[in-house]
Amino acid sequence: MHELAVTENILDIVRRHAEAAQAKRVLxxxxxxxxxxxxxxxCIQFYFDYLSRDSVAEGAKLVFERLLVEVECGTCGYRWQPTDADWSCPSCHAMHAR
Incomplete structure (x- = not known):
């Protein structure tokens, strides 16, 4: 259910940027x-479609991009993308991922 609050924040940001740019519509x-x-x-799209009705963002397409997780070992500085729940450093085996 936290998607509703997230979507409200997204729409607030969109409205502020649209107003600053004097945009008539957000695509x-x-x-x-x-x-x-x-x-x-x-869920975000569903809530956005509902919340953005009668606004500058009504009908706007949401494009989602997912970023991979990258962590750095606090001991040796090695960087990697964990593929499972084991976040120990593959280089020095320390448990100081950040």
Missing amino acids: SIHLVIGELSSIVDD
């Missing part, structure tokens, strides 16, 4: 979301 919105986020794209 698309590009959202970059980390892959570990629990955001459900379809």
